[in-house]
Amino acid sequence: MEKGFEAGTFDPRDILKVFARYRAWWLYPTLLLGLLALVISFLTPNSYKATLTALPPEVAGAGLFGSGGPSLLTKGIPSNALQAIAILKSREIKEKAIDRFRLDTLYGVTSREKALRKFSRDLRIFYDQNGGVIKVEVVSKDPELAARVANFVVDQAEEINERLQVFLRKPMLRVVDKAIPPDRKYRPRRGVNTAAGLVVGFFLGLLLVIVRHSFDDRLYDARSAGRALPDVEIFSVVPRLKGVDPLRTPDDAFPPVGLLPFLEKVAEAGRGLFAFTGPRGKEGKTFLALCAGRYLARNYEVLLIDANPTSRGITALTGLRGSRGLSDMGGAESLKELIAVPEGFSFRVLPAGQGEKVDYSGLASAIEHFTTQFEFVLLELPGMLVPGFPVEMLKIPGDILLVLRYSRSKLSDLREIGLLFGGFRDRFRLVLDDYDEKIHSL
Numbered sequence: 001m002e003k004g005f006e007a008g009t010f011d012p013r014d015i016l017k018v019f020a021r022y023r024a025w026w027l028y029p030t031l032l033l034g035l036l037a038l039v040i041s042f043l044t045p046n047s048y049k050a051t052l053t054a055l056p057p058e059v060a061g062a063g064l065f066g067s068g069g070p071s072l073l074t075k076g077i078p079s080n081a082l083q084a085i086a087i088l089k090s091r092e093i094k095e096k097a098i099d100r101f102r103l104d105t106l107y108g109v110t111s112r113e114k115a116l117r118k119f120s121r122d123l124r125i126f127y128d129q130n131g132g133v134i135k136v137e138v139v140s141k142d143p144e145l146a147a148r149v150a151n152f153v154v155d156q157a158e159e160i161n162e163r164l165q166v167f168l169r170k171p172m173l174r175v176v177d178k179a180i181p182p183d184r185k186y187r188p189r190r191g192v193n194t195a196a197g198l199v200v201g202f203f204l205g206l207l208l209v210i211v212r213h214s215f216d217d218r219l220y221d222a223r224s225a226g227r228a229l230p231d232v233e234i235f236s237v238v239p240r241l242k243g244v245d246p247l248r249t250p251d252d253a254f255p256p257v258g259l260l261p262f263l264e265k266v267a268e269a270g271r272g273l274f275a276f277t278g279p280r281g282k283e284g285k286t287f288l289a290l291c292a293g294r295y296l297a298r299n300y301e302v303l304l305i306d307a308n309p310t311s312r313g314i315t316a317l318t319g320l321r322g323s324r325g326l327s328d329m330g331g332a333e334s335l336k337e338l339i340a341v342p343e344g345f346s347f348r349v350l351p352a353g354q355g356e357k358v359d360y361s362g363l364a365s366a367i368e369h370f371t372t373q374f375e376f377v378l379l380e381l382p383g384m385l386v387p388g389f390p391v392e393m394l395k396i397p398g399d400i401l402l403v404l405r406y407s408r409s410k411l412s413d414l415r416e417i418g419l420l421f422g423g424f425r426d427r428f429r430l431v432l433d434d435y436d437e438k439i440h441s442l
Contacts, residue, residue, distance in 0.1 A: 234430045
């Protein structure tokens with residue numbers, strides 16, 4: 001039998017399994033933020049960028065701030081170009097542009113300073129080192145306005161130079177390309193915005209996955225089960241099965257292929273007692289016990305005992321809900337009289353009965369008697385961490401199948417079981433139920 005995995009082992013594919021397991025945690029934020037960015041892009045009005053290109057002032061014949069020699073370089077930019085850019089960026093020109101084109105009304109502000117800040121964001125003046133030219137770029141929702149403002153800025157710079165005589169050679173800027181109304185929008189860049197939204201959403205999802213995984217105490221693979229309960233045999237792994245009814249599935253379709261290894265492992269014993277339990281409940285104990293009973297009954301005398309008065313799963317599914325059972329009487333002889341045969345099946349069932357409690361001491365004394373009459377006795381017990389769990393039932397000879405449900409059972413519960421019932425550790429056999437083979441096969 002397979003032993004629990006060592007605590008220090010690590011498989012790089014575990015990272016892929018984590019992403020596959022929490023795929024909704026990173027996929028939904030990625031898609032939602034990408035979609036949100038796309039919607040915002042469509043709701044955002046189009047903006048247009050008009051560009052004016054001009055040669056920087058000639059140095060020869062410079063006036064008060066120029067010289068007749070070569071232009072000095074500052075960070076790779078000629079000093080004459082820097083002087084021209086300083087004029088173009090002057091507050092005077094910006095204020096004149098705001099007044100001339102009523103940009104404060106366009107921006108929806110009444111403060112001159114706010115209008116200047118907004119206009120400064122829409123106005124970009126720089127020296128293009130690749131072409132050796134000065135560029136004036138203006139962004140506006142109106143393409144006509146963008147071109148007019150860009151040309152206006154250069155015209156006003158010429159007037160300032162005429163007044164200050166910074167450059168004697170006129171015009172100060174030799175315009176190569178005047179700004180014309182652009183026919184293609186500059187913003188929003190829907191493709192870029194959507195891609196940025198997807199990237200931000202993915203990294204947000206990645207953060208959520210890390211946080212979720214850090215605090216997730218649920219069982220996801222045999223390795224983590226082996227770490228929580230070291231040195232406990234892994235009896236079998238049952239994959240996720242859909243549409244399988246332990247009693248109503250036709251004989252030609254039962255057992256399903258995924259369940260067969262577990263059933264064959266039980267049948268290998270030839271005879272004996274198997275107690276089905278779990279940490280708390282809803283792990284699949286009833287399903288596996290009924291499937292094992294139906295499978296073994298083909299060749300063996302089988303008795304199923306429903307000793308779980310909390311759920312009464314075996315009793316209900318075999319149609320014996322109204323029958324008397326364990327919780328109604330005690331003692332080996334009286335219990336024998338309560339054994340019933342479900343209609344259409346050859347295995348026998350000792351129902352849970354109508355009472356609230358089961359006399360487990362009486363049942364424990366009857367187990368030895370039942371094992372002499374039946375080749376297999378399959379016993380379903382309550383969850384081991386459920387209040388009132390019958391510890392005395394762990395003392396009877398047989399295998400204790402601790403059924404763990406994939407993505408439901410908690411590792412902290414397994415560690416608690418190891419602490420509370422460590423004396424029976426050598427009798428435990430782990431059965432990992434509802435295992436997601438798609439993720440595990442990564």
